[in-house]
Amino acid sequence: MGTAIGDILNKEEISLDFLDGRIVGVDSFNTLYQFLSSIRGRDGSPLMDSKGRVTSHLTGLLYRTTNLIERGVKPVFVFDGKPHKLKAETREKRREIRTAAEKKFEKAKEEGDNESARKFGRQSSKLTGEMIEEAKKLVELMGLTVVQAPSEGEAQVASMVEKGNLYGCVSQDFDALLFGTPLLFRNITVSGKRKAPGKNYYYDVKPERIDLQKNLRELGINRKKLVWMGILVGTDFNKKFPKVGAKTALKLVQEFDSFEDIVKKTGHKPGFDYKEIEDLFLKPESTEDYKIEFGKPEREKIFELMVEEHDFSKERVESVLDRLCSKAEETSTQSRLGQWG
Numbered sequence: 279m280g281t282a283i284g285d286i287l288n289k290e291e292i293s294l295d296f297l298d299g300r301i302v303g304v305d306s307f308n309t310l311y312q313f314l315s316s317i318r319g320r321d322g323s324p325l326m327d328s329k330g331r332v333t334s335h336l337t338g339l340l341y342r343t344t345n346l347i348e349r350g351v352k353p354v355f356v357f358d359g360k361p362h363k364l365k366a367e368t369r370e371k372r373r374e375i376r377t378a379a380e381k382k383f384e385k386a387k388e389e390g391d392n393e394s395a396r397k398f399g400r401q402s403s404k405l406t407g408e409m410i411e412e413a414k415k416l417v418e419l420m421g422l423t424v425v426q427a428p429s430e431g432e433a434q435v436a437s438m439v440e441k442g443n444l445y446g447c448v449s450q451d452f453d454a455l456l457f458g459t460p461l462l463f464r465n466i467t468v469s470g471k472r473k474a475p476g477k478n479y480y481y482d483v484k485p486e487r488i489d490l491q492k493n494l495r496e497l498g499i500n501r502k503k504l505v506w507m508g509i510l511v512g513t514d515f516n517k518k519f520p521k522v523g524a525k526t527a528l529k530l531v532q533e534f535d536s537f538e539d540i541v542k543k544t545g546h547k548p549g550f551d552y553k554e555i556e557d558l559f560l561k562p563e564s565t566e567d568y569k570i571e572f573g574k575p576e577r578e579k580i581f582e583l584m585v586e587e588h589d590f591s592k593e594r595v596e597s598v599l600d601r602l603c604s605k606a607e608e609t610s611t612q613s614r615l616g617q618w619g
Contacts, residue, residue, distance in 0.1 A: 280451030281508040286524045287452070288493050289486045294466070296487070297445075298350030301570065302463060303425075303435035305449035306355045307405065310413055312450060312468045313338025314403040321392050322383060322399025327589040335409050336588060339416050340580070340595075342467050344602045351466075354423045354444060354570055357414065358431040362558065364515040364550075376402050412583075419580045421573040421606060426565075433457045433562030443570060446487075455490050456508045456559040458501060462488040503531040505559045506540065509552055513559075516550045572609070575602050 317334040318324055324334045346353060361369065379401035386394035414424045427434035435447040436457040446461030447454045454462045465485045494500060499507075510527040512518030522530070522544065530540045537552050577599050584590040 280453045281456065281513045282511050283452050283455075283504075283507055283524045283527075286497065286528050287455075287488055288496055289464070289488050292463075292485050292487045294346070294349045294351065294485055296485075297346075297463070297466070299352070300350075300445040301352040301354060301443070302446050302448050302466075303438055303444040304353045304355045304467070305431050305435060305447060305451065305454065306357045306413065307410075307431055308449045308451055309355075309467050310335045310338070310405055310409065311403055313342070314405060315400040316468060318396065318399055320396075321387055322395035322397070323387070324399070324403070327587075331588070332409065333588050333590070335405070335413055336416060336584065337590075338467070339413055340420075340584060341598055343417075343420065343422075344598050344605075346466070348601060348605050352572060353448065354425060354438075355414075355417045356425045356427055356431045356434050356438075357410065359426060359428045362429060362515065364555065364558070367517075368514045376404060416580070416583060419576045419583065420602065421575045423568070423570050423572070425568040425570075428565050429563045430457065432459065434564045435459060436562065437564035438568075441566075452488075453508070453513065455488065455493075456501075456505050456513070457562050458490070458560075460490050462490070464488065497528060497532075499528075499531055502556070502560065505556055506531045506537055506552075508559070509537075509555055510540070510544075513555065515555050515558060516548070516552075519544055519546050519548065574606050575599065577603055 313335045314324060314332070317337050324332045325337055327333050343353060379398045383395055383398035383402050386392075386398055417424050425434060425438070430453075432447060432449060432451065432454040435444060435449075436454065436459040438444045439446060439459055439461070446463050447459040448463045448466045450464055450468070452462070463485065465483050468483060490501070494504065497504075507524065507527040509516055510519045510522045510530065511524055519527075530543060534540045534543065537556075541547065541552075580599060581595060584595045585592050
């Protein structure tokens, strides 16, 4: 997902403490896919309840979000709306990849090849409408805000940051920068140890910050040219130009001031209207129909959803609810005291 421009960007390693007290917009679809991909059993199977319903997304939301809240992070979960028509081809390609991965996953499981099963299991991750609605429900029960974007979640977050309602965007995708998010935070919900693909070792995944304006200055380009770079290497809305990676794309946008001249230089005639895609990123659709609030967790209802409905461990859920409610009470007390400061 997203656009492959990460290799040329300046990324600053940070501690989660950097986000203490900050209100950040979470690219919810991206985050839920991360949970579905990474939270799996030894054989690559997603976590499920006794009825065979996938629960990896709920596991990530409850436990990892609680970890963030304890560190002082204030997440607002922004959900994608209706996908743009230009995204249809990308969505179909992802379905094909997922279907092929599902078959390889089942075969690897039958053969007892757990490493391959884990690999193909991650690739077969699927986010259903039911999962999305359950995720929204859990987020709200935790006392957090759900924002429904009209289209792309990252575009909505960028608009909210621009209006001063959010500090930055939490997402793994670099598309957020093309949409104009001033600060992108990666590896926030998925930090820790990660297995190297096809290798027998793990490496540390640490939170990082990407400052849009700082990167534009260092690259010597403006945001429109960053969008051109995205178009050249491929976005969710268009196919990439052949043989053009991030470094070549950067040289092209530095050299030319019109996309038409870039097209002539590459000798490739794209089968799409670049201007339409440019406008998607520079003039994205967003809404102001939201209210950011942080309330008290509804302990009994969370317990009912997680333990009674989905068979989560009673002891573990009670433990995380203790932590979540304790932090909410601490924050509430600080707010009341602040009124008298």
